[in-house]
Amino acid sequence: MSDVDLTGRRALVTGGSRGIGRAVAERLAAAGAHVAVNFLRRRDAADEVAAAIRASGSEALLVRGNVAEPDQVERVVGEVVEAWGGVDIVVSNAATGVLRPAIELSRKHLGVTMDTNAFAVVELARHAAAHMGEGGRIVAMTSIGGTRAIPDYGAVGASKAALEALVRQLAAELGGRGITANVISAGVVETEALDHFPRRDAILAESRRRTPSGRLVTPDEVADVALFLCSPLARAITGQTIVVDNGYSTIA
Secondary structure, three states: OOOOOOOEEEEEOOOOHHHHHHHHHHHHHHHHOOOOOEEEEOOOHHHHHHHHHHHHOOOEEEEOOOOOOOOHHHHHHHHHHHHHHOEEEEOOOOOOOOOEEEHOOOHHHHHHHHHHHHHHHHHHHHHHHHHOOOOOEEEEEEEEHHHHOOOOEHHHHHHHHHHHHHHHHHHHHHHHHHOEEEEEEEOOOOOOOHHHHOOHHHHHHHHHHHOOOOOEEEEHHHHHHHHHHHHHHHOOOOOOOOOOOOOOOOOO
């Protein structure tokens, strides 16, 4: 059980069928929120999340859609609003990216990555904010690659840097309406997404070495911070990037 009470709040989590997105969806539901889980391909995984949400006593809604496509973002938000009469929380978590040296990236590689990882948050905010009241929350997921060079991470890193800048702008523009916008920058988290990295084992080993405790951040720990940012406790925090890396970034 959570000490944070989000009973009656209506949340949309993009990329919510696995990894960090799933952990966030389930954590918000455990706090009492109705949670709409956006997914693209894995209906079976989305069904599992929906079952977990309902088992916690909250309402679940599954919404398929590609957040890289503006018209689909509008439809996804529209389905949530139609079902529940509005939306109070948006967690922009869906991500993709081409992993190769920057000098080998094409405009197409960059475009697809930017559309999903960065520009989607603007479309989500555009359509959701119209149905948000005082206390609305927008939270986006970035990574340490948004502020430093990581091998083969040029496209994703650029998209994450753009995401952080866009969220700061959204915070400034929506603050007068009582809506906050923040970013969570997670360290290396061992999820399915990491399986696509060509240097996966080396990344994990180096991350553990650089982390003071010697262990990686878990999806549940990232979800704890998301829950806080979505709660009334974080009403004075906006336009910020909150680093959740177990101290990784403190070690040279």
